[in-house]
Structure formats: structure tokens, C-alpha cells
Amino acid sequence: MNLSCFSQSYAQARQAFLASCAQRGLAVESHIHPLTGRDGEQLAIDVALHGNADAPNLLVLSSGCHGVEGFCGSGVQVDRLNDDAWFAATQRDDLAVLYIHALNPYGFSHLRRVTHENVDLNRNFVDFSQPLPDNAEYRAIAPVLLPKKWPVGSGNLLQLLGLTLRYGRKGLQAGISRGQHSDPKGLFFAGSEPTWSNLRLREILRKYGQSCQRLAWVDVHTGLGPRGYGERIYKGKQNADDIARCRRWWGNAVTNAAEGNSASADLNGTIDLGVMAECAQAQYTGVTLEYGTLPGKQVLSALRGEQWLYNHPEAPAAQHQLIKQQMRDAFYVDADDWKQQVLEQAKEVMEQGLAGLYS
Ligand SMILES: [Zn+2]
Numbered sequence: 192m193n194l195s196c197f198s199q200s201y202a203q204a205r206q207a208f209l210a211s212c213a214q215r216g217l218a219v220e221s222h223i224h225p226l227t228g229r230d231g232e233q234l235a236i237d238v239a240l241h242g243n244a245d246a247p248n249l250l251v252l253s254s255g256c257h258g259v260e261g262f263c264g265s266g267v268q269v270d271r272l273n274d275d276a277w278f279a280a281t282q283r284d285d286l287a288v289l290y291i292h293a294l295n296p297y298g299f300s301h302l303r304r305v306t307h308e309n310v311d312l313n314r315n316f317v318d319f320s321q322p323l324p325d326n327a328e329y330r331a332i333a334p335v336l337l338p339k340k341w342p343v344g345s346g347n348l349l350q351l352l353g354l355t356l357r358y359g360r361k362g363l364q365a366g367i368s369r370g371q372h373s374d375p376k377g378l379f380f381a382g383s384e385p386t387w388s389n390l391r392l393r394e395i396l397r398k399y400g401q402s403c404q405r406l407a408w409v410d411v412h413t414g415l416g417p418r419g420y421g422e423r424i425y426k427g428k429q430n431a432d433d434i435a436r437c438r439r440w441w442g443n444a445v446t447n448a449a450e451g452n453s454a455s456a457d458l459n460g461t462i463d464l465g466v467m468a469e470c471a472q473a474q475y476t477g478v479t480l481e482y483g484t485l486p487g488k489q490v491l492s493a494l495r496g497e498q499w500l501y502n503h504p505e506a507p508a509a510q511h512q513l514i515k516q517q518m519r520d521a522f523y524v525d526a527d528d529w530k531q532q533v534l535e536q537a538k539e540v541m542e543q544g545l546a547g548l549y550s
Contacts, residue, residue: 192534194527196269197262201293201300202232204265208292211272212239222391226307228300235296236391240399241278242287248548249403249473250281252541253291253410256313256462258298258305262523263482264411265299266530267537268292277538281545289399294462295388302515303497304414304522306386313412314370314381315389316468317460323381324459328358328366330373337377341499341506341514365456367491378498381460389465396469406470407440407544408477410462411537413522414490416454416483419529421536422446424453424479426463437476440547441540445478455481476547480540482533484524493521 198204212219217239224234252271254264268290271277281288293299297307305311317323335350355363370381385393400406408426416422425447427433438445446453467475484490496514500506506514524530 192270192531193273194530194534196273196534197266197530199525200230201228201234201261201296202230204261204299205232205235205237205293205296207269208237208265208272208290211269212290215241215272215278217241222394224296224307224387226297228296229302230300232300234293234300236294236388236395237292238395238399239290239292240287241281241290243284244287244399245402246285246287247402247404248286249289249400249406250286250541250544250548251289251291251406251408253294253408255293255295255299256410257311257412257414257522258295258301258303259518259522260304260411260413261293261295261299262519263413263533265292267411267533270534270537271541274538277541280542286545286548287399287403291392291395294392302518303501304494304518305380306388308382308386309375309380309501310382310386311370311379312386312388313462314379314458314460315386316462316465317381319384323372324370326366326369326371326373328362329371329377329379332358332363332366333374333377336367336495337498337502338495341496341503361451361456364487368456368458370459376502378494392462393465393469396466400466400470400473403470403473405548406466406473406475406477407548408463408466408475409537409540409544410477410479412479412481413484415481415487418483418485418524419532420483421533421540422454422481422483423540424448424455424481426461426477426479427467427475433476436547437478440476440550441478441543454483455479478540480537482536484529485521490521493517
């Protein structure tokens, strides 16, 4: 497999995606972000449709929901676009394949997991007209999680260990990561209104997602689970028929956070909720394709450090650079064996999604 589909910056990744689309003669619709990137570059969600807009089958491949995780997902998209066999297999009158590049372009460029609003886009699809869910565990954990000083000393690490004993490893992970609405400067903040990316995704779906009868979605993420393993995490309603169909398509290895067998906790406000709401006419079948990178402790430490940096912009340049490097390393393994594993599994998952649509 050709590993040149992976990039070293958002700007490079965007150029690679646009070039691959141009090579295939696909028009790209760009939703320009109001802010600029790390190197002053333009930021955008770029969307390319291969096929008929009114086809009954729609297969979506999306990247960069969690900003910095886009290094992986963008590489996967470019690899699929460049693959002649894949392109030929998806060239059908009754099919459209939608490539959504960099759902959260700001986070991708600035090496953040969250959006420019400090919001976790994959927790932001809640009904803001209703009372927002409370996360009492998060509020209890936050003072330890978000220390005044970085790096932390041994006292903070002991406190974190104490919290792990109190809540259990899974319980602590759920409290930290399932989403919280109480602290706009905290981790896994789910927002107080729909973010820019949330609104743009809904626009995209109102344009491309209204004719399909069957909708398959693969959303690429990183940062959880064993290094290089692509966990297929069920996304959709907790309904036995939908879960069974997802496992027929993608195999019994499909996990479901609600069943407690996933590396991920059960989350609030994930994007599939927005997709199902906007494309209510379609039968939705989707997975998060979640690739492991570094051990969980290191990933959490990278997230905590980066959140500290966000709240302490006065940090010295050298520390800023170190924290951002650790952040990138936590969500993108810049090694050939990892990239190879990523592409092989993504190829299989996309082929299974395609076959599933016609099963
Ligand atoms: Zn993610």
C-alpha cells in the first residue's frame, strides 16, 4: 500500500484530498471556516460526492471529527480515492459515496481534539431545547483533571490514582469522556449550542442525504484501544435489529459501548444522532472506526496537557511546542507499520460497508 496518502499538517492533508478529488474529476464543495489555521492557511470542511445525488444507496466516509485525529482519517480518504479498484467498484448508478474531509478543520490544523469553541463535536449533537444532561462525576474529577500547573507533580498523580480506585478505571473513563456541559474550559465539553461544524454537517446532509433509502457511514477516529487495531464501534439506535444488521455487515467484532464491550465509554450527543435526525427517511447503519495509538494513560496525559495549554496561552514557546507534539503523537502514529495497518483495515471496512448496502 502507498503510504504517501498520509500528511504531516492539515494544509498538506487538505491539498492531498483536493488533488485526489481533482484526479478523479470529482467536484469539491468547501465550507470555509471563519478562522485560519496554524500556519495562516484557510480552513474548510471539504465535501466530494462520487455518484448520483439521488441514488438510493449512500456510503459516507468522514474524517477529522476530532480535529487532530484527522491525520489518520484524511489518509484513509485519500487512499480510497486513489485506489482504482475501489473507485471502479463504487461507480454505480444506484450508489453515491460521500467523502467529508475534516469535519473539525480548526482542531485538525491547531492540533486540538475539539473545535474552536473548545467543544467535542462528537458530544455536541444533543437537543439543546431540552435540559442538558448533568455529569456529576466529571464535576468531581475536574479539579484533579485540570491542574493549575503543568506538568503535574506526584501529588496530582496520586489524586488521579485515588479517583481511579474510587470510580474504577471504566467509571473514571466514562465520567471524563462521556461529555459535560458544566465547564466550557474543561475537557470533553459538549457545548451550550450547536457548533459551527455541527451546523455545517447538517447543511451537508440536507443537500446530499435526503434521497437515499440506505445510508452507511464510517467515521474514522483514533486514540482508543490497542496500537494499530481498528475497532468497529456500533453507532446508531440501541435497537436489536439495527445492531444485528451492523454486525452482519461488519462482523461480530463490532462493539457497542452500551453493552460495555468497547474501548469507548457510552457517550452523549454523538454525530450519528444528528445524521439520523437529518436523514430520517433512510435506514442508517454506521460505525466509528477507532484506531489505537498510544497507551490510554499517555493519551489522557496528552489531552490534559493540551487543555492546560488552552487555558494558559502564556506558556513558553518551548512548552507549547512540546505539548502540541505530544498531542499529535497521541492521535497519529507517524510510523509505517501503523499506517499500513490503518489502510488495510479501512479498505476492508469500506468494502464491507459497500457490500452491506447491497445485502
Ligand atoms: Zn475521536
